Amino acid sequence: MTDQLDSASLVAIWSAMGVYTIAFILFTLDFAKRSASAQPAAIEGTRVVEAGGSTTTLERVDVSGKRLSFKFERAALALTIVGWVVHFAGVLLRGFAQGYVPWSNMFEFSLTASAIIVGVFLAVQFWQNLRFLGAYITGFALITLGVGTVNFYVDVKPLPPALQSAWLVIHVFVAVLGTAFFALGAGLSIMQLLQARRAAAKAAGMRFLQTLPGADVLENLAYRVIVVGFVLWTFTLIAGAIWAERAWGRYWGWDTKEVWTFIIWTIFAGYIHARATRGWRGSRSAWLAIIGFAAVLFNFTVVNLFFKGLHAYSGL
DSSP states (O other): OHHHHHHHHHHHHHHHHHHHHHHHHHHHHHHHHHHHHOOSSOOSEEEEEEOSTTOEEEEEEOSSSSOOOOHHHHHHHHHHHHHHHHHHHHHHHHHHHHTSOSOSSHHHHHHHHHHHHHHHHHHHTTTSOOGGGHHHHHHHHHHHHHHHHHHSOOOOOOOOGGGOSHHHHHHHHHHHHHHHHHHHHHHHHHHHHHHHHHHHHTOSSOGGGGGSOOHHHHHHHHHHHHHHHHHHHHHHHHHHHHHHHHHHSOSOOOOHHHHHHHHHHHHHHHHHHHHHHSOOOTHHHHHHHHHHHHHHHHIIIIIHHHOOSTTOOOOO
16 A cells, blocks of 8 residues: 555655646747747836835835736746646655655655645745746746655655654744745845846846846845745754754754754845845845745755765655
8 A cells, every 4th residue: 555655655746746747848939938928017016115224124015007918927837836846745645544644754855845846836836927937836846856756756754763753844844935925035136136137227028027026025035935944944943953952862962963953044034134134135135035945955964975974864
């Protein structure tokens, strides 16, 4: 029964990858369509409103009174939802096969983390239209699932004693949720850099950017989602210390994984502090957000694969 559930999980994951591939292509075609039909007129977006002093808040407004229609975007989003449902089913089947939450090794973490990142992207649409990040999110999910399935796959095996704790559910889930918001922040920061470069050069290239929010709006959106991610990552750091005391008898031991988790926290704490008190705006804050997310990816890949320590649960 375990092998059957695991096989069904793999079928669902490969099927989700197929759907994500089509969605990624449609999101890319949407950019091409936007480039061909881009007009100087503004679209629905978010306006930066000064609320006294240096405080900046965001207010949803419809600038033009009319939302431009992008058929490729709508189809791509619909396929992303379908792909996510199949993807989530694959994660559940792997969990049923294991008999516990499916994120105890790198393969399972790849499945679950990519599912949560796509899920957060879809959920955020109820707050703000970020569909223009669709190619970035589906592309990221495809790479994560592809690398995880081909290079990190391991058979179902018993859970190591140190992981037999409720903290496995809490600590890792919150860490992945924080990672999802950092991923969105990095995507928004990349778009911000592209918008700023286009505006500075006054270039006619990348005309699809004319249909997206401006650099200032993208920067503020990135800041807001990164703050959410930072709160979740702070909880991850604290929960990890509590779990470490229960499992190994100490809250902190300078293990490689612990150190990198703290480095990531420090990068994003610096991002928030510098932007709030030092007036960091524009490309400097964007690059810091991207570096922070790169550190998260480094922590998951390089640290897990090439560094030894108490957190060596890659399963490989």
